[in-house]
Amino acid sequence: MPKKLLQPLPLYLSLAVVSLIILYPIFLMVKISASYPADIMKPHKDLLWGPAGITLEHWRNVFTSGLLVPSLFKSLLVATLVMLLAILIAAPAAYVIARLGSPFKYLCIIALFLSRTFPEVAIALPVSVVFLHWDLLDTSFGLILAHLIKVLPYVGWILIGTFEAIPLSLEEASSVDGASKIRTLRKVIFPLSLPGVAVAAMLVWLESWNEFTYALYLTVSDNTLPLQTYYYLNRGGIFNSAAYATIITLPVIVLTFILQRYITSGMLAGGVK
Amino acid sequence: MRFVKTYWLEMLMVLPLFAYIIGFTLLPILSNLKESFVDQRFGRRYDILASKRADITYDIAHAPDNEEQRAYEKELAETTRALERLQHSPYAGVSLSNYHKLFTDRSFVKAMFNTLAITLLGLSLQFVVAMSIALVLSQPFRGKGFFRTIVLTPLGIPTIVSATIMTYIFDTSGYLNEVLSRLGLLGEVPIDWAQGGWLSIGMVVFADTWKVLPLMVLLFIAGLEAIPHSVHEASQIDGSPPIYKFFTVTLPLMKPYITMALILRAIDAFRIFELPLILAGTATTPLISTFTYSEYARQNYNLSAASGTILMGIILIFVFTYLYIVARDRETNA
Numbered sequence: 001m002p003k004k005l006l007q008p009l010p011l012y013l014s015l016a017v018v019s020l021i022i023l024y025p026i027f028l029m030v031k032i033s034a035s036y037p038a039d040i041m042k043p044h045k046d047l048l049w050g051p052a053g054i055t056l057e058h059w060r061n062v063f064t065s066g067l068l069v070p071s072l073f074k075s076l077l078v079a080t081l082v083m084l085l086a087i088l089i090a091a092p093a094a095y096v097i098a099r100l101g102s103p104f105k106y107l108c109i110i111a112l113f114l115s116r117t118f119p120e121v122a123i124a125l126p127v128s129v130v131f132l133h134w135d136l137l138d139t140s141f142g143l144i145l146a147h148l149i150k151v152l153p154y155v156g157w158i159l160i161g162t163f164e165a166i167p168l169s170l171e172e173a174s175s176v177d178g179a180s181k182i183r184t185l186r187k188v189i190f191p192l193s194l195p196g197v198a199v200a201a202m203l204v205w206l207e208s209w210n211e212f213t214y215a216l217y218l219t220v221s222d223n224t225l226p227l228q229t230y231y232y233l234n235r236g237g238i239f240n241s242a243a244y245a246t247i248i249t250l251p252v253i254v255l256t257f258i259l260q261r262y263i264t265s266g267m268l269a270g271g272v273k
Numbered sequence: 274m275r276f277v278k279t280y281w282l283e284m285l286m287v288l289p290l291f292a293y294i295i296g297f298t299l300l301p302i303l304s305n306l307k308e309s310f311v312d313q314r315f316g317r318r319y320d321i322l323a324s325k326r327a328d329i330t331y332d333i334a335h336a337p338d339n340e341e342q343r344a345y346e347k348e349l350a351e352t353t354r355a356l357e358r359l360q361h362s363p364y365a366g367v368s369l370s371n372y373h374k375l376f377t378d379r380s381f382v383k384a385m386f387n388t389l390a391i392t393l394l395g396l397s398l399q400f401v402v403a404m405s406i407a408l409v410l411s412q413p414f415r416g417k418g419f420f421r422t423i424v425l426t427p428l429g430i431p432t433i434v435s436a437t438i439m440t441y442i443f444d445t446s447g448y449l450n451e452v453l454s455r456l457g458l459l460g461e462v463p464i465d466w467a468q469g470g471w472l473s474i475g476m477v478v479f480a481d482t483w484k485v486l487p488l489m490v491l492l493f494i495a496g497l498e499a500i501p502h503s504v505h506e507a508s509q510i511d512g513s514p515p516i517y518k519f520f521t522v523t524l525p526l527m528k529p530y531i532t533m534a535l536i537l538r539a540i541d542a543f544r545i546f547e548l549p550l551i552l553a554g555t556a557t558t559p560l561i562s563t564f565t566y567s568e569y570a571r572q573n574y575n576l577s578a579a580s581g582t583i584l585m586g587i588i589l590i591f592v593f594t595y596l597y598i599v600a601r602d603r604e605t606n607a
Contacts (some may be wrong), residue, residue: 011414016407019423025438025483026426028448031440045451089293092286110596115298117592119544121565122581125574126301151601181282210431212547224434233437233551238489249430257431261495
């Protein structure tokens with residue numbers, strides 16, 4: 001039946017069109033970041049590469065402008081600390097929730113889900129007003145606090161699934177053998193949950209690395225990489241924005257490549273964006 | 274007390290997460306709700322006077338001599354009096370003026386319309402395209418793995434990056450207009466995709482679909498794989514045509530996956546922010562989310578709070594619909 005259903009020619013033709021629509025925009029980003037202005041600014045554009053060829057001029061500009069390093073550093077610092085703090089706060093709670101009885105567990109999961117659905121623009125306004133009084137605008141610490149708002153429910157949701165998958169019988173065996181609660185956690189639960197926690201950590205890192213809305217509300221001048229891209233977009237800096245967009249994408253591609261085989265549909269449900 | 278003694282460790286482990294969510298999500302949402310009922314004129318003047326008072330207090334503490342300090346104290350007393358007068362002014366207190374202002378503001382009404390249109394159009398398009406791709410990928414054919422990898426490519430692309438790329442495509446002198454003119458579909462004047470109306474809605478829908486398609490495809494593939502093999506075999510023996518089989522067998526069995534995917538997508542589509550902000554701007558194509566931001570940027574905090582609250586209300590309606598459906602399905606399954 002499948003052979004009859006999928007006629008080779010229309011099938012491959014439509015596959016080619018879909019592939020082109022998906023891949024061409026990414027190609028465009030790389031192309032613009034490495035093309036001569038003469039090729040990009042002319043009225044009739046080349047759909048492939050312009051005749052002038054490849055140049056690294058814009059990349060050199062981006063690296064020597066002095067704006068890349070501070071924003072790159074801020075983005076890296078915030079994403080890494082958000083990742084560590086989120087796991088530290090969410091993992092213990094997720095373990096306890098995973099071991100709760102049915103009505104409480106369900107309630108906790110709904111509470112986490114609900115707090116993830118609130119629009120960021122509604123949370124960011126009061127947060128930014130408070131942060132102004134606390135002198136947290138423009139600081140990495142303030143942005144870390146804001147990113148935690150976004151990632152904690154998500155990472156909690158994923159980790160509950162991870163801990164649910166660890167059989168209760170293992171814990172019981174450990175306590176029968178005379179291990180204390182804390183010892184069981186350290187020696188049994190922690191090692192078994194490590195792969196799931198690692199995946200969650202990478203997803204959190206990506207969320208923070210890509211985050212834009214809170215950064216926009218809470219930043220005056222110390223931009224993160226997404227904000228720096230936005231800044232160039234607003235000023236019409238097409239080459240700079242292309243180069244910055246490529247820089248943001250690089251670690252993302254590496255991490256999603258690693259993550260691809262570990263991502264389950266449950267995580268996707270939590271992370272549908 | 275026994276409860277605390279037995280479960281102190283568990284309570285300690287749960288506490289930080291829920292304290293954080295209460296402090297940094299629930300409280301801001303409630304404060305947003307409260308501010309949305311404060312008149313914009315009152316809110317603005319109150320903020321100015323309050324920050325003036327804070328400045329003067331700072332100055333008093335750092336005044337070089339007594340004379341200057343006395344001058345500051347006089348100013349402080351005046352500001353405090355002005356604050357008190359403001360609190361007794363006719364527009365102080367709970368008021369619906371922000372909501373009234375929003376629903377009579379043409380820009381906000383347009384924002385509501387745009388938000389609904391983008392959600393409905395986007396969801397329909399994403400559903401049809403993602404379902405088609407998932408169905409194709411559930412059949413064996415040569416080069417399937419290769420095509421799957423291509424479809425999943427935008428999965429990790431950050432929204433800010435996809436917005437950046439889409440500006441190159443939808444620019445007035447951008448690549449889409451170039452393709453259209455080469456195909457002879459473009460008149461003398463290039464199309465301004467950010468001019469507002471249906472063109473801009475279509476642009477945002479396309480950009481959003483490009484970005485979320487991989488996720489939808491993955492969710493639908495998971496749904497297709499969850500259908501037991503015996504069901505396929507049974508319908509194959511029946512000899513029913515594939516289209517008939519899709520509507521009578523596949524679609525009903527995938528219903529839980531489809532509802533989940535669509536409701537979750539709807540929640541995100543309602544609050545879509547970066548793409549419309551960057552691609553279309555708030556002047557021609559406001560959405561509720563970008564309208565909320567632009568009022569914030571103009572320091573109309575109370576108006577922004579009201580607009581954000583409306584957005585939250587719409588999303589909550591959807592969330593509770595979803596939870597209701599999930600609970601109902603649980604009951605029927607149990």
